[in-house]
Amino acid sequence: MTDPRDAGEERELAYRELLELHASIDAACEGLVGRHRARLVCERGCSACCCDELTVFEIEAERIRRQYPAVLGEEPAPAGGCAFLDPSGSCRVYGARPYVCRTQGLPLAWFEQRGDSVVQLRTICELNAAGPPVEELEDDALWLLGPCEERLAALQARFGIPDKRSALRDLFRPWEAEGGRQGPCMGTRRPPEEGGA
Numbered sequence: 001m002t003d004p005r006d007a008g009e010e011r012e013l014a015y016r017e018l019l020e021l022h023a024s025i026d027a028a029c030e031g032l033v034g035r036h037r038a039r040l041v042c043e044r045g046c047s048a049c050c051c052d053e054l055t056v057f058e059i060e061a062e063r064i065r066r067q068y069p070a071v072l073g074e075e076p077a078p079a080g081g082c083a084f085l086d087p088s089g090s091c092r093v094y095g096a097r098p099y100v101c102r103t104q105g106l107p108l109a110w111f112e113q114r115g116d117s118v119v120q121l122r123t124i125c126e127l128n129a130a131g132p133p134v135e136e137l138e139d140d141a142l143w144l145l146g147p148c149e150e151r152l153a154a155l156q157a158r159f160g161i162p163d164k165r166s167a168l169r170d171l172f173r174p175w176e177a178e179g180g181r182q183g184p185c186m187g188t189r190r191p192p193e194e195g196g197a
């Protein structure tokens with residue numbers, strides 16, 4: 001059966017659902033932030049987790065393009081940290097930041113295959129490590145990686161470009177030719193093997 005919606009309409013629907021997904025992520029994070037308030041030292045200007053070379057789903061890059069076109073005409077931050085940092089260490093596209101940036105700082109959990117077993121692994125930014133060890137936290141006190149990534153991939157497919165990810169630095173097209181990306185990731189943003197967003 002032919003879908004009556006054209007591709008452009010489907011893209012816009014997917015984009016609107018992205019906004020809703022980000023809002024629902026924020027709401028869920030708010031609950032976890034309240035629960036872990038005593039240990040979380042995240043604050044404006046703390047940017048050690050804002051790594052250079054982060055890549056995001058193209059549909060999330062599109063949100064930044066649509067909401068912050070003027071920022072994309074500014075100069076990117078120097079290599080070594082996220083290109084969207086301003087000189088004070090704050091995010092210039094905070095309202096449109098991608099999923100990975102919305103959950104950073106919380107205790108994180110994910111599942112991995114190890115031999116014949118699937119094991120749950122956990123981490124937290126080292127600056128937020130003081131307090132009960134993450135291994136001792138209840139499952140519902142952790143942000144589980146995986147489900148939101150799957151929802152984003154599904155939205156991305158409906159957006160019409162299923163495999164594309166964009167480097168945040170590459171959104172600053174005018175400066176692309178003037179400097180390469182380099183420098184280590186400075187924070188514990190995600191399981192190391194994922195390499196970022």
Ligand code: SF4
Pocket residue numbers: 049050051054082083084085090091092093094097098101168
């Ligand atoms: S986009 Fe994400 S990584 Fe980049 S400055 Fe904003 S919060 Fe940090």
Ligand code: SF4
Pocket residue numbers: 041042043046047048049050104105106125126127128187
């Ligand atoms: S996650 Fe860590 S580096 Fe990032 S804002 Fe929070 S305390 Fe700072």
